[in-house]
Amino acid sequence: MPVEPAPSPWMFPDLRELAGSGSSDEPDDLVAMGADLEPGTLLAAYRCGLFPMPDPSTSQMLWWSPVARGVLPLDRLKVSRSLRQSAAKMEVRVDTAFVDVVTACADPARDSGWIDGDIAAAYTHLHELGWAHSVEAWRDGELVGGLYGVAIGGLFAGESMFHTQRDASKVALLGLVDLLRDEHAGQRLLDVQWQTPHLASLGVVEIARPAYLDCLSRALAVPLPKELA
Structure with a gap:
């Protein structure tokens, strides 16, 4: 816990x-x-x-x-045939390479990079306390993609994602959605901060801040998914 x-x-x-x-x-x-x-x-x-x-x-x-919050309804993730094929070739793991995922997300060569040393250290500390988690895509024993975020009750607040092979970050997202789809799925909240064209193509929608706060209140009242507890 x-x-x-x-x-x-x-x-x-x-x-x-x-x-x-x-x-x-x-x-x-x-x-x-x-x-x-x-x-x-x-x-x-x-x-x-x-x-x-x-x-x-x-x-x-x-x-x-x-003001317009990006969220991914768990029943709205768009999974293409090619993504299913990619997922079949990869293994999804949870919390086996948190620091590596954050380091990859913080690569200064990435456009619009914002994860500095202070942010990386802060979320690593949260991970050590059991609040921050990584969902990783592995292929042939190599970390090829992943995401990290904060889990509080039924909230998963996604922070960043990366990939080195096609579809790997999407495979990690698919893995995250799968582990959030439990008996409390209707109350869980997968927050991605802002909607982008890329995220919209995966099913992310925008909701107004008051609606987000209502969803957040419901989400915080339910327990963590067992994989993150």
Whole structure:
């Protein structure tokens, strides 16, 4: 079972108040700045609907809650024939190479890279406490793709994914969806932060922030999948 860390000394804004403020200003995905990346702070953020992403131009940590949140309904994953064929050639493993997955996701050669050393260290610490997990695609004994994220109750908050062979990251995602499809599948929430054209092609949809918070509340009330407990 995950180990609950010391609580965070930081207070995050109430996103429901932001969502229903009635302000004439357009709501913003960026909600807060500062704080730290201690395990208690990260868990508090995810539990209230936030996630961190650093500002590469400053030392500030930024905390985000997209107005239009990308989520993947577990019954909406689009699995093509070619993906099924790729999956048949790969083995999906959980938490056997967490650091390697994060390192691959943090490759500075990738476009729009944002995972720095502080982020990698913070999520590795969460992994050691049992809160962060990797789902990996292996082929012939080689790690060829994977993803990592944070699991709290019925929430799986995906952070990043990578592949070195075709479809390998998609195979890892397929493996994640399979392990989330249990008796609590209807209440689970697979959060991918923002919808992109690539993720949309896999079945990711956008939901408004208030709807996301409702889904989050239901998800946090159910237990972890047995593979992640």
